[in-house]
Amino acid sequence: MSGKNYRNIESALIHGGIYGDATTGAVNVPIYQTSTYEQQGIGQNKGWEYSRTGNPTRAALEALIAELEGGTNGFAFGSGMAALTAVISLFKTGDRIIISSNVYGGTFRVLDKIFKNFGITYSIEDTTTLEALDKKISSDVKAILVETPANPLLTITDLKGIADIAKRHGILSIVDNTFMTPYLQRPIESGIDIVVHSATKYLGGHSDVVAGLAVVHDKELADRLAFIQNATGGVLGPFDSFLLIRGIKTLGVRLDRHTENALKIARWLEKNDAVKKVYYPGLETAQGYEINKRQAKNGGAMISFELKENYDYKKFFSSLGLIALAESLGGVESLACHPASMTHASIPREIREKVGITDGLIRLSVGIENADDLIQDLQQAINSSEE
Template sequence: MTNLKTKVIHGGIATDSTTGAVSVPIYQTSTYQQDALGQPKAYEYSRSGNPTRHALERLIADLEGGIQGFAFGSGLAGIHAVLSMFSAGDHIILADDVYGGTFRLMDKVMTKVGLTYDLIDLSDLEAFSNAFTPQTKAVYFETPSNPLLKILDIATISKIAKAHHALTLVDNTFATPYLQQPLLLGADVVLHSATKYLGGHSDVVAGLVTTHSQELAQQIGFLQNSIGAVLGPQDSWLVQRGIKTLALRMDAHSANAFKIASYLEENLAVAKVYYPGLDQHLGHAIAQKQMRDFGGMVSFELVNEAGVKRFVEKLKYFTLAESLGGVESLVEVPAIMTHASIPKEIRETIGIKDGLIRLSVGVEDIADLLEDLQQALEAVNA
C-alpha cells in the first residue's frame, strides 16, 4: 500500500484483533493478567506497552516508512527521549530556527547532563560542514522550521551527517508524513508534536517518534520505558482518530495557506511574507523537491511593527493562542509567545523579530479568513 490517502485510514493496526472493531478500542488498563509465573501475555504493564498506544505507534511507523514507532505524553517528551540516547561530552548541531521549547530543553536541561550544542544556519551548507567536531553525534532540525518556515534540504544534510558518522534527527511536525517523509530522504529519526496536525483538533497533547534503524529503535524503546513519559490510551485513540482525516485536512490547510500567503504578499501593509509555496521564498525549489505541498503555516511582518498588538487582537476567526495544526485558524507572536524562551539577541540574529506574526491557517472558508485579515490590517492603518 503506497497511497498515503489510503494509508492514513488503513495503515498500522486498523482494526481490533479481539472484537473486529474498526476503531481500535481504548484499553484503559494499567496491568494485564499473566498466563503463569514468568509467562506474561503480549502486554504486562501499560507503561511498557498498551494495545491502543501500540496501534498508534504502528501507524506512525507505517506512515513515515519506519520499522517501529513510539508515543509520548508530549512532543517535548519525545525529543527528550531521543536526546537521551547521547552521553556527556557529545555535541549536537542544532538548527538556529527551532521551536522555543526545543531550544530551552537543549540549553537548560540537556547541557546539565553534559551535552553540548551549537546553533547553526543549516541552509548554509559550508557553515554546517564546518560545525562538526570529533564529538558531534547528531544534527537536529525542523523543516519547514518554526516560525520562519525555513526549508532545509533533508537529503543533502543527511548525506553530510553520515559522512561525519552523525545521526540526522528531523522534526516533521509542520509537514506531517502526508507532505514529507524524512526517513525516505536519508534521515535517521523523525519526531512529531502530534498535538498539532496529526491530532488535528486542538484536543490532545502528544508526541511521536519513529526510525528505520533497528538499533535506534531498541535504544528509543528502552528510553521510552525507562523514562516513562508514555502517551495514555485515551490520548492515543484521539491521535489515531485525528490521523484518519490527515490527508483531507492537510490538503485544505495547504490550499488556504497558499491563498493567504499570496494575499499578504500583495498587501501594502505587509513588509515580508514567509511561506515556502511562494516563488520568492529562498527554499521554494527545495520544498518543491521534497514536499508534496507547502503546508498550512504562514509567517509575516507588518510594515507598521507597532501595530502588531492591535492587529492580532482585532482578528475574529484567527484565535490568539499558542499551538497550531488544528482545524481552526490561530495567530500568535513568536517573540512573546512560543519563542519567548530564546534570548532576544539570539532571536533577532536569526530573524525572529518582535513584530513577526505566525498564522496557523485552518480549514474555514477562505473568503471568511481573507475578510478577517483585511479588516484587521485596515484597523492597524486606521
C-alpha cells in the same frame, strides 16, 4: 480484518498500522484502559505486562506512525517535548548537537536549560548552507537536529543534504516533522535517522489532545529508544492514543484544505500593501522553494509575516475576530501567534533578532475555514492596526 491492499498514503492513514480489532471485528482499535495484565504463570503472558512498557492502543498508534513515516518503529509519548527529550537522551556527557538557527523555543529551552546541566551541549548553525555546515562538524558533534520548514521563519533545509553530511561523519540526523507530517514530507526517505512530531498539532488536528511521536529508521535505534521510553516512562495514555489514531484518519483531507487555504492567503499577503515580508515556502519567491518542492508535497499550512512600520502589530492581534490569538498550531481552527512573546520567548532576545524573529513577526496557523472569511478577518485587523 481487512488486508493491506493499498499503495497510497491516503489509504494508509485509515488502514495503516494495526487496523481494527481482531477479537470483535470493530473497525476501530479499542481503548485498552488498563494499567496491568493478568499473566498465566511466571514469565507467561499474552505479550502485555504493564502499560508503561506496552499497551495495545498505543502499540496500534506506534505501528501506524512508523508505517506512515517509512521507519522501522514508532514511539508515542505524552507530548512533543517528551518525545524530543527521549531522543536527546540517546546522547551522553560531552556530546554536542547542532540545531537550526530557528527552531521551536521549547527545543532550545530543553537543550539550554536541562540537558546542558548534564554536559550535553548544542550549537546554533545555519543548516541551509550545507558546505559551511559540513565544516562545523567536529569530533564532539553527535547529531544534527533540524526543522524544515523551520519554526517560525519557515526556512527550508535540504533533508538529503543533511542526511549525507550526518552519514559522512558517522552522526545522527534528526528532523522535527511537525509542520509537514508524513502526508506532506517523509524525511526517512531522504536518509534521515530519526523523525519527531508534536502530534498535538496536525496529526491530532482538533486541538483536543497533547501527544508526541518519534520514528526511527533501524532496529538498533529502535532498541535504544524503546529502553529509554520504558525507563523514563513519559508514555502516551490509551485514550489519547485512540484520539490520535482517529485524528490521523482525516489528516489527508484536512491538510488538503489547510494547504489550499494557506497558499491563497500567502499570495494575498504578498500583494498586500501593508505587508513588509511574507514567509511561506509555497511561494515561488521564497527561500528554499525549489528544495521544498523536491522534498515535500507543497508549502504546508504555516505562514509568518511582518507588517510595515506604520502598523501596530499589537492592535492587529487585538482586532482579530475569526482567527484566535493562541499558542499551538495545526488544528482545524486558524490561530495567530506572536512568536517573540509566546512560542519563542525562551530564546534570548539577541538570538531571536539575529535570526529574524522580530517583535513584529506574526505567525499564522491556517485552518480549514473558508479562505475568503479568513482573508476578510486579516484585512480588517490590518486596517484597525494602521497608525
